[in-house]
Amino acid sequence: MTKWVVNGLLRKLFNEISREELISLIKDLVAIKSRNPPGEEKPCAEYIYSKFKEWGIEAEMVDKPFPERPQVVAYVRGYGEGENLILNGHMDVVPEGDLRSWKYPPFEATVKDDLVFGRGTVDMKSSLAIMMLTMKIFSRYAEKIKGNLISTFAIGEETGDPGTKYLVTEHLPSKGIRKGVGVVLEPTGLKVATAEGGLVWYHVFMKGVSTHASTPEKGINAISMAAFAIVEIDKYNKVLSKKKHPLVPSPTIKVTMIKGGVKENIIPESCWFAIDRRMIPGEKVEDVEAETRRIIESVSKYFPKFEYSMKTITIYEPAEIDPTEKIAEIFLKYASEIAGVERKPWGAPYSTDMRNFVNDAKWPAIIFGPGDVSKAHRPNECVSIGEVVTAMKIILATSAEILGLK
Numbered sequence: 180m181t182k183w184v185v186n187g188l189l190r191k192l193f194n195e196i197s198r199e200e201l202i203s204l205i206k207d208l209v210a211i212k213s214r215n216p217p218g219e220e221k222p223c224a225e226y227i228y229s230k231f232k233e234w235g236i237e238a239e240m241v242d243k244p245f246p247e248r249p250q251v252v253a254y255v256r257g258y259g260e261g262e263n264l265i266l267n268g269h270m271d272v273v274p275e276g277d278l279r280s281w282k283y284p285p286f287e288a289t290v291k292d293d294l295v296f297g298r299g300t301v302d303m304k305s306s307l308a309i310m311m312l313t314m315k316i317f318s319r320y321a322e323k324i325k326g327n328l329i330s331t332f333a334i335g336e337e338t339g340d341p342g343t344k345y346l347v348t349e350h351l352p353s354k355g356i357r358k359g360v361g362v363v364l365e366p367t368g369l370k371v372a373t374a375e376g377g378l379v380w381y382h383v384f385m386k387g388v389s390t391h392a393s394t395p396e397k398g399i400n401a402i403s404m405a406a407f408a409i410v411e412i413d414k415y416n417k418v419l420s421k422k423k424h425p426l427v428p429s430p431t432i433k434v435t436m437i438k439g440g441v442k443e444n445i446i447p448e449s450c451w452f453a454i455d456r457r458m459i460p461g462e463k464v465e466d467v468e469a470e471t472r473r474i475i476e477s478v479s480k481y482f483p484k485f486e487y488s489m490k491t492i493t494i495y496e497p498a499e500i501d502p503t504e505k506i507a508e509i510f511l512k513y514a515s516e517i518a519g520v521e522r523k524p525w526g527a528p529y530s531t532d533m534r535n536f537v538n539d540a541k542w543p544a545i546i547f548g549p550g551d552v553s554k555a556h557r558p559n560e561c562v563s564i565g566e567v568v569t570a571m572k573i574i575l576a577t578s579a580e581i582l583g584l585k
Contacts, residue, residue, distance in 0.1 A: 188584065192575045195316045198568060202290065204230075204308035205567075209288035209297040215271035220334045223270040224249045227332050230311060236318050244345045251332040252346065255317045257582060261325025263359035264581050265351070265542075266310045266574070267343060267532060269336030272299035273556050280558035294561045301550035301562040306364035307332060309549075309571045313578065325583040329356065336532055339493045343532035347540040360506045360581065361536040361544030362574070366555060366562075369518045369570060370525040371510045372546035374426045375533050377458035377497030379467055382451055383408070383475060385439075386486040389448035398446035399484055402439045405450040407478040409434050412454065415474050424459040426526025427497070431457045432471070453492075457528075460499040495530035498537040500544065506581065507545050513576045514547070518569050547573070 213223040224240060231238035231253050238253040250270075275285040275298050283289040285298040295305070310330045317328050329351070333342035351359070385405045390398030412432055419430045432454060439450030456467055472489060479485035500507065502524040515522040527533075527546050536544035549570035550562040578584075 188579065189576055192316060192579060193572055195319075196312070196568060196571055196575075198564070201308055201312060201567060201571070202295065202564060204311055205295055205300065205305050206288040208304040208307055209299055210286055212286050213270050213272055213299070214274045215335060215337045216274070218245070218248050218271070218335065218338075218340075220248050220270040224251050224332065224334075227251045227270070227307070227311065231314070234315050234318065236314055241346065241350055243350070244341055245334065248334045250334055250342055250346060252350065253314050253330045255314055255321050255324070255328040257321055257324035257326050257328070259325040261327075261583050262581050263327050263329060263356050264578060265347070265359045265361045265536075266313065266328070266330045266364060267333065267361055267536070267544075268303050268307045268310055268331075268364045269333045269342065269532065270307065271334060271337045272302065272304070273337055276558065282559050285558075285560075290564070293563050293565050295564055296559055296561045298560055300560050301366050302552070302555035302560070303365055303548065303550075305550065305562050305567045306366075306548045306570075309364060309567065309574055312571065313574055316575065317578065317582075320584055323584055327356070328578060328582060329359070333532060339495060344535040344539050347535055347542065359542050361533070361542055362506070362510075362577075363531050363533045363536070363544060363546045364548040365527070365531045365546050366548050366550030366552045367525065367527065367546055368551055369514055369520050369547070369549065369566065369573070371507060371514050371520075372527040372533075373502045373504070373507050373524040374424070374460050374499035375497060375527040375531055375546060376427045376430075376529060377462070377464075377534070378493070378495045378530050379456045379458065379464060380492040381454040381456070381468075381471060382490045382492055383454060384488045384490075385450045386488075387446070387448045387450070388484070390446045392444040392446055395446050398448070399482060401447045401450040404478060404482055404485065404487070405437065405439065405452055407481055408475050409452065411474050411477055422459065424461070424526065426499070426524060427459045428526070428528045430459050430462065431455075458497045460497040462497060464494055464496060496534050496538055497530075498534040500537055504543045506543055509577050509580055510545055510547055510573070513573045517573050517576065
């Protein structure tokens with residue numbers, strides 16, 4: 180660890196981290212069932228807002244884009260014309276699923292040794308707790324920082340709702356925050372992501388002609404059409420595997436759901452299947468759709484009457500910034516010095532609200548946070564408390580440098 184990392188200022192900031200308060204916040208947040216779907220973030224927003232009011236920190240409830248699902252924005256305003264540093268996290272969690280698969284109750288954060296178990300512990304209630312305590316600590320130094328420290332607690336990340344997008348493209352600019360740098364606190368295992376993959380989900384509907392199964396020649400089997408299309412999709416996936424990006428894994432295309440048929444002795448007139456198409460930075464959504472349609476339509480040569488439709492369900496565009504951006508270099512420095520993480524940028528294979536900063540607001544942003552993303556969205560989700568504390572130290576150190584705290 181370098182001398183700068185352990186200087187008096189950072190030692191003072193680190194000493195203000197209360198492990199007990201951090202755990203208490205995580206427990207409170209996990210206990211709030213902010214499931215999405217259906218979009219139950221409101222109680223979580225009310226809790227976060229109430230804590231900021233209790234601490235005397237400027238905060239607001241934002242009832243857009245959906246009035247029944249408010250978002251929270253908190254501010255620690257400094258002096259001068261420094262940076263606007265925006266910490267970002269989402270309040271929603273995926274549903275808990277089958278309770279029989281859980282060792283501990285999903286909405287009662289259970290601490291066992293260094294781990295805390297519960298839905299959202301890794302994705303991403305522990306990061307919300309970091310954001311809240313970071314604001315509390317920096318509120319004591321407001322007169323010593325340039326620029327502003329802002330935390331945005333968004334709705335709808337799990338379902339692609341425009342929560343963060345609204346905050347960074349409309350709400351913050353309306354408050355005079357027209358430029359900034361962002362930190363999306365999704366789980367990265369303390370690596371610093373300067374790029375993220377994207378995804379598109381399609382639903383494809385095959386239309387055939389129904390007839391009795393004893394006279395298949397008089398019908399058109401929609402399941403057969405889907406089967407031919409799926410074979411071509413699998414072939415194309417091998418082509419995509421040759422596409423490379425320096426940080427993000429190669430793109431993929433896979434069929435992940437399928438449904439068709441009415442009865443054993445009826446040639447099916449309809450079949451639908453879902454496509455999950457993962458993207459790398461540089462790929463464009465319109466090009467991906469055109470290529471996907473071309474693949475599906477290529478099976479028309481096997482069927483004299485080929486009819487289908489395709490609907491786009493969800494889009495998360497890929498995003499990336501130059502790894503030499505100031506925010507990336509500062510995070511890489513402290514992740515290395517404090518946590519021993521290799522000092523090189525990483526590419527997240529998943530999608531986050533980073534894209535709203537980079538693609539929509541045109542603000543540089545990175546992804547950084549505690550936890551292993553493979554433990555998210557599954558029973559017995561958990562995160563290391565020690566890693567949460569380390570992540571908070573890195574957030575404090577980078578915030579201090581970016582905001583000019585001396």
